[in-house]
Amino acid sequence: MDIFTVTNNSSDTRARCGILQTTHGQVETPVFMPVGTRGSVKGILPEQLQQVSAQMVLANTYHLLLRPGPDVVEALGGLHRFMGWPGPILTDSGGYQVFSLSSLNRVGQDEVEFVSHIDGARIRLGPKSATETQNRLGADIIMAFDECVALPCEKQQLRDAVERTIRWAEQSLAAHRRSDQLMFGIVQGGTDKELRSYCCEELIKLNFPGYAIGGLSVGEGHDDLIATTDFTAALLPEDQPRYLMGVGTPRDLVKAIALGIDMFDCVMPTRNGRNACAFVSDGTIKLRNEKHKLDTGPLDEQCSCYTCRNFSRGYLRHLFLVNEMAGPILLSLHNLAFYHELISQARNAIKQDNYAPWAQKWEHYNVNQD
C-alpha cells in the first residue's frame, strides 16, 4: 500500500493535498504538527489538541532520550500511551538538538559525543543509537540521524555535514527495526544548491518513504529559506511526502505549501502563546500592551476557538499581568487553532484550485507588529 496519495494538485502553484497513512491513522496534508518536545505540547492537553483539529504531533528524541529515557517510555507503553495521544506522532532524530542545545565534544564518523544540557552527562548519539531510541519510543514516523549546521557556515563544513548526513542516512535505515514505523530521510546542505542537489540525489537512492528538508530556519532569513525550499522541494519525488522541518511563520507556511511542502512543525504557536503574543487575522498582537486593558472583544473576531468564544482581550491581559497559568494555556490554544485553521484553509484553497490568489493575502502578514 502506498503510504502517501496525492489527492489534489494546484494548477497555478506546486501546492497539493494528500493523504498520509500511518499506523495510528491517516493524516490530511498539508499538515501542521504541534511540538510536544518532552512528550507534552506545552500547556495543552491531548483533548485540546483534538479541539483545535490537530492531526499529528511531534516529539523530540533528544529530550526524551535525556528524560525520562526510552526505557521508561517503553515501559509505560510507548509514546502514544505515554502521552495519551492516540493519533499519529513523528519523532525527530535528535540531530538538530545535539548540534544546537548541547556542548559538543566530538563529531566522529559514526557518532557524536555531547554533554547533556541537563546534568552534564557525556552521551553518544549516532545513526544507530538515534534509530534504536526512536524504535523504542515508537512514533509513527521517525527520522534518519543528520547533522544540522547553523548558517552562515563555510562551504567545507557544510560539505562535511552533508557527507555525514548521507552516510548516517544509510546507517539509520540499516539500523531501523520496526515495520510499523516509517523512516524519512533529511536533506541538508544549507542554502547551497550544489550540496542540496547532491544530498537529494544520494538520499533518493536510499528509497526513503518520505523526505524532510532540514537545516533551515537556522539563521538564513526568509528569502533564503523560501529560495532553498523552492529549489530543494522540486528535486524530491512527486509521489512522496515532503516535510519542511521547524518552519515557521504563517507567511512561511503559505509560501512553502505553494512549493509543494506537505508537512510542517514549529514551536511558534505555543512559544509565542506563552509569551503573551497572539496570532490574529491581521498580524500578531502582544497581550501585555496597555491598550488591551479594557478591551471586551475576543483575540480575533474571525476565530471560533474556545479562547475566542469565551474570553476578552482585557481578561487575557490580566491573566498575563498576574502570571496565571490560564494566560499561556489560553493563548497557546488560540495560536494552535489559528495555525490549524490556516492550514485547513490552505487545503480548501488547493481543492478549489484557488491557491495562488488565496495565498496572496498572507504575503503581508506581520509577526512583529502591535
Add this chain to the structure above:
Amino acid sequence: MDIFTVTNNSSDTRARCGILQTTHGQVETPVFMPVGTRGSVKGILPEQLQQVSAQMVLANTYHLLLRPGPDVVEALGGLHRFMGWPGPILTDSGGYQVFSLSSLNRVGQDEVEFVSHIDGARIRLGPKSATETQNRLGADIIMAFDECVALPCEKQQLRDAVERTIRWAEQSLAAHRRSDQLMFGIVQGGTDKELRSYCCEELIKLNFPGYAIGGLSVGEGHDDLIATTDFTAALLPEDQPRYLMGVGTPRDLVKAIALGIDMFDCVMPTRNGRNACAFVSDGTIKLRNEKHKLDTGPLDEQCSCYTCRNFSRGYLRHLFLVNEMAGPILLSLHNLAFYHELISQARNAIKQDNYAPWAQKWEHYNVNQD
C-alpha cells in the same frame, strides 16, 4: 422566594442536602467551591470546571481589588463574563487576606489600612469599601467585611476582633446596593465558645440570608476546628445556608457536613495538585516519588476523571520532573474531580439516610502519607 431549601435531613447526623438559589443558577448543597483567587482557578479552564461537576467558584476580593481593580472587572462585563464562568460565584470580603497577606498599618474603627503585597501601595479597606468593591465585581454571593485573627490569640484581641466584625457586618449590610447579590455574615471568635455564641446572636439579629464560620483553619488544629464548627453550626438558623470558610481536607469536609455545614471552599485540591500531590482513594500520594517511575496505572483506579482515564502515574511523574505545565494542570484537574466526587457521594449518602456509616471510612483518610 426562599434562597435556600433543605431537601433532605440525615437522621443520625445533622447533615442535610439543600438547594441554594442564586442569580446565576441553583446549587446543590453540600457544595465545594474551587478557588479562583485572581479570577482564574489556577491552571484550570471553566470548561474543565464543568467537566469535574463544579457548581460554584470563589474569587478573592483582596486580590481582584489590587489587580486588575474592580473598575477593570466592571468594564469587562463583571466577574462572570470576565472569568468566562457562567455559573454562581462567591467573593470573600477581603478581610482574611488583609490580615494574613498584607503588612497592616492600622486597624481603625471603620477601616483597615494596609500595604499592598504587590507594589507597597497604601490601601484602605473597610465594610463600606469592601462591599462597594464586591458590588462592582458582581458575584452572586458576597461576604460582610470581617476581622480574622491567627490562632492562638489573647482573649482580649479576639474579643475586639469579634466586636469589630459585628459592627462591620452591620455597616456592610448598610452599604450593600445590589439586590441580585446575597450578602452572608461571617461569625468570628476563634475557638472561644462564649465569643462564637455572642457573635452568632448579634449577626442573626441582622437577618443575613446565610452565615459563614470564619477564622478557622488558621492554626487551631483538626480537633479544635471540628469542635468549634460543631458548637457554632448548631447556633445558626436551620433554614439558612452555613458556609465553613477555607476548609479543608477530605476528612474535615466529611465531618463538617455531619455537623450541618452546606458550603466549603479550599485551595487544597489545586495547590496540592501544583505541588505534585494527588488525592486518591486511600490517601494522598506524591508523584515525584521514584516508586511511580514505571507505574502504568492511573492515579486512582476508582476515578473516572480525564487525568485518570488517559494518563499513567509514570507519565505524570515525568511531567513534574521536567517541569511541564501539564503536570500541575492534570493533577489539579484530578484533585478537583476527587473533591467533587467526594461531595457528590456525601449528598447521596444524606439522601439515602446513610451518612454516618458512609462518613466513617473517611475518618482515617491521611493527607500526608506516601
